Amino acid sequence: MKCSLLLFLSTECIHAQRMENGRIVEQRDFSDSQEGRENFSLFLEPFICPAYLLTDMIEEDFRHEIIPHLIWRSRKALLMRKFEQFYRGTPFHYATLLQRQDTGRRDDDMLFSALTNPSLITPWLDILLAQQIPLAGIYSVPQISTPLIKDHPANHLLLISWEKTAGLRQTYFIDHRLHISRLTPVHAELTFQDAVVKELSRTYQYLKSLSLLPSGQTLDVRLLGNRHDLLELQLKLPRSTDMRYDFVDLADIAKQLEIDHPVTDSDATQIFLYQLAASPPKANYAGPGHTRYFAIWQLQRALNWAAAALLLGSLLWAVTNVWQSSGEANEAASLRTQAQHIESEIHGITRNFPNTLAPASDMKAAVSVMRKLEQSAPIPIDVLRPISAALDRHPRIELGELAWRMDATEPVAANTQADVPAQIVTIKGNLVGFAGDYRAALHYLESFQRDLTAQGYQVTVLSRPLDVSPSGNIDDLREADTNALSFSVRLSRRPPQ
């Protein structure tokens, strides 16, 4: 629930209204007297809502000034000097940048303004501070009038409104920027329409005298009032080329601002209060000391929101965490159940295991090793038998020596088992009965070699009876024992794949 306290301060009284969700829930007027102040103090007691104090007083001064364009501390110091110079006796002052000049030093076009009679505000302000009301700011009607003329195309525009407890307010804008404003009290014997007719011509002359309205320039006048009063005004206002009128029904503005109660007269107080509540300007007359409780209220609200956000965020995080984790817990339970089923299956299998001397893996390893060993060191009967048969077919070979061994490093021939060591056989022998016929002896050795190759051996002749290759060395063999021609061959074999 959004609540606020809207205060309208005029010279004679203060109007207070408590708002909740854009509706007035309570409103009262308090006169500028001891009793009025006490009642105001009592009225404020239950509130902790931010308050907006809108003033509408004759004692508000506007001063147009051109100052050098400065920034940071220099600007602040300059403004303070100007405030000291213009408004020494009041703490309720502020400066607004109207525009920066386009030429020359590009100085700042400033509007200085102040509530020049602080004694009218201070008593009420003291009550607000005493009640620790979070005061958002102190504003004036001219300050917050700009939104009401934003849609008007005129460059020189006078806005006229009537606030019942204050009087007739005339605010002059150049290029939609506030320049000057004056308040004229409207006495009981004078109607709103008569007051407008009377004061408008004076204001026109005043603006001309101050040269705020260029000569020949038509003054556009926007008048705020209720439909009935505006119709009467249309008849009463003088027709001239100097002024052009724009009548705005307060009911239309009230509709835009979503004011729920009907507009019965031309009092624009509620329009300004709602306008202020809807979009309070940043700059205002309040100093840091006046808005201290508002700053604290904002800080409290920020802390409360932060606390709520932190709590909500962390709880959401925690809930998400727990939700995700509960999924993991369920998954874990499911996995444990599966594991238990498997355990039962394992138990069923192992229960039927026969009593053995060793674990199955050891049995497999031992048997595999022994198979490998058996494969790598067979009794050489298979390898020697074909050699023996070949020797039988070649009776002129006399065997001198036969050596057999296993060799894992022997190169692997095609289509043989690589993981089994090769069987290497070396034969040393003599060729007998050739009586110096070397050609026949060599042919005989080649025949023996072919015979062994046909049996599946890889045959390498290590030495021949006679080296007839081009690189060989041949001696005269007449004196040698030609009946014994020695040779040696090397055989290798791996089991076929």
Added chain:
Amino acid sequence: MMISKPDLIFMRWSILAICASALVSAIALYASGEYAKTSQHGLRNAQAMLNDARNRLATAHQDQENMAIYTNEYDSLNERGIFGDDHRLDWMEGLERIRQKNLATDFRFNIAPQKTYAMQPPADSGNFDIHYSEMKLQLDLLHEGQLLDFLNALRSQIKGWYQLEGCTLQRATKETGGATASMQLTAECVGGWVTLKNRNAP
């Protein structure tokens, strides 16, 4: 705006609220984090348990299969004294029995100290160390068939496994002792007795 002590007192409920919120948040986050950690730990444990169970099931199936395949052969090896320490006495007695059968004209043997055997080509021996006691044989033979018979007897009639590495046969000459009617050939064989020692065995 400078915050003074009275301001803090003024804001005490909001400060308390944010402190309480921070505390509750911290507790909630810590508790949920712990719960998540426990759940994750439990899930990891369950996954590990399941993986372990699956592996052991596979092992059980494998063991079941291996037992069917290898039990008889393993028992046979065990009966042959392949496992454990060297059975040197058995080997010597076996060799003497062969000698009495006159499978060779004569033979001499020498068994060297045991050493670790490295298979060529290398093969996985599982949980076993392969031990090897080299035995060299010198034989006097009438013909080469005696050598084959002798080696067959060595394999079949002695408890153990003789890993034959190689043999050299030579015709007997005067230098080697001279050829006689009962000795035409000499042979030298190299090999060793293989035993498997389980590493877990005492």
